[in-house]
Amino acid sequence: MMLSMVSLRSGLDGFVPYSWEISSREIAERYGLRVEDVVRMDLNTSPYVPKKWLNILAKKLPNISVNLYPDTSYLSFRQAVSEYTGRDVDEILVGNGGDECLMIAAQAFLEKGRKAVISHPTYSYFRVCSEIMGAQVEKVPRKPDYGDDVEAIIQAADKTTGLIFLCSPNNPTGNLLKTEDIKKIVENVECPVVVDEAYYEYSGQTCTNLVSSYPNLIVVRTLSKAFSLAGARVGYSLAAKETITTLNKVRPPNSLSVISLELAQTALKNAKQVRKWAAQVVSERKRLAKKLSKFNNIEVVESQANFLLIKLHDRQAEEVHQKLMSYGIVVRDISAVIPNALRITVATPRQNNRLIRVLTKIFERG
Ligand SMILES: Cc1ncc(COP(=O)(O)O)c(C=O)c1O
Numbered sequence: 001m002m003l004s005m006v007s008l009r010s011g012l013d014g015f016v017p018y019s020w021e022i023s024s025r026e027i028a029e030r031y032g033l034r035v036e037d038v039v040r041m042d043l044n045t046s047p048y049v050p051k052k053w054l055n056i057l058a059k060k061l062p063n064i065s066v067n068l069y070p071d072t073s074y075l076s077f078r079q080a081v082s083e084y085t086g087r088d089v090d091e092i093l094v095g096n097g098g099d100e101c102l103m104i105a106a107q108a109f110l111e112k113g114r115k116a117v118i119s120h121p122t123y124s125y126f127r128v129c130s131e132i133m134g135a136q137v138e139k140v141p142r143k144p145d146y147g148d149d150v151e152a153i154i155q156a157a158d159k160t161t162g163l164i165f166l167c168s169p170n171n172p173t174g175n176l177l178k179t180e181d182i183k184k185i186v187e188n189v190e191c192p193v194v195v196d197e198a199y200y201e202y203s204g205q206t207c208t209n210l211v212s213s214y215p216n217l218i219v220v221r222t223l224s225k226a227f228s229l230a231g232a233r234v235g236y237s238l239a240a241k242e243t244i245t246t247l248n249k250v251r252p253p254n255s256l257s258v259i260s261l262e263l264a265q266t267a268l269k270n271a272k273q274v275r276k277w278a279a280q281v282v283s284e285r286k287r288l289a290k291k292l293s294k295f296n297n298i299e300v301v302e303s304q305a306n307f308l309l310i311k312l313h314d315r316q317a318e319e320v321h322q323k324l325m326s327y328g329i330v331v332r333d334i335s336a337v338i339p340n341a342l343r344i345t346v347a348t349p350r351q352n353n354r355l356i357r358v359l360t361k362i363f364e365r366g
Pocket of ligand 1: 043044096097098099100123167171196198221222223224230234235
């Protein structure tokens with residue numbers, strides 16, 4: 001077979017795919033570590049394993065009809081989301097993680113000849129799904145404090161704009177976009193606007209009360225962060241009923257497993273536990289931020305999420321990233337988009353202390 005037969009379709013020639021840090025197993029092999037000693041502080045996941053929910057699932061497993069497809073309308077799960085969010089079941093779309101919800105929005109509204117407006121820097125998957133759909137991406141630079149440039153976003157949204165991607169709290173900078181500013185944007189543009197609230201549970205700020213009044217607003221949420229279910233792959237979108245109907249037209253019919261749905265329902269019933277975990281992470285984030293800012297070569301950016309962006313002054317982020325990895329601590333190197341920056345997921349107090357100890361060692365040794 002000729003190689004050209006399996007090359008990406010035209011329009012995706014220079015496409016840069018989504019990238020991530022290497023696996024814990026590869027890291028362990030590369031640096032002679034035990035895989036269980038590798039700490040992932042690069043994925044913004046929760047440090048808590050929801051054992052109780054897994055035990056409940058284990059009891060239910062023998063009665064789960066894995067021979068059948070899930071109810072494709074995911075009604076029971078939507079009812080649980082409805083209870084959690086206060087939105088109507090018809091204002092909810094379910095996806096295989098927040099990522100699938102983002103892709104569904106891109107599939108519904110983007111194509112070649114249309115533009116996606118992205119407040120940059122932000123979650124890189126916004127660019128990835130826009131480009132996969134053939135859309136051109138216009139990056140609107142954030143202000144020096146990483147705040148969204150609301151006026152510039154509105155200006156950028158012209159007749160060819162198919163979708164605007166916003167993120168609050170923003171990954172990787174951790175700052176919020178005010179609900180008034182979201183309102184201003186949705187009122188002043190003629191295209192759909194996605195607000196990714198993946199880290200909502202850590203900030204407590206949401207714009208979901210706007211969805212029934214603004215049909216061009218789509219809020220994307222996930223159970224991968226505060227709900228501790230990244231591996232189960234469950235997310236949802238909230239939007240006006242007619243918008244959900246439109247999005248559902250391009251949604252894959254059976255992308256969630258019956259097992260994940262069962263687990264996610266138990267999780268939503270235990271939102272009180274999730275709020276406790278989120279509060280613990282927030283308090284640990286504050287402690288870690290204080291510790292990190294004691295290093296005179298580190299600037300810590302204030303965050304409303306479960307991660308911290310740090311900027312290094314007299315050291316190369318890439319080198320510190322590699323050294324941390326050699327000690328089994330994986331953080332995200334952000335320097336391709338923010339000079340000399342690393343993003344660190346808040347983990348358990350013990351793991352966070354380990355990070356501080358290793359950083360001290362790295363800086364002392366030069
Ligand atoms: C802003 C944002 N949205 C969505 C996701 C992906 O979420 P999910 O695991 O639900 O696909 C992430 C993951 O890091 C994220 O940071």
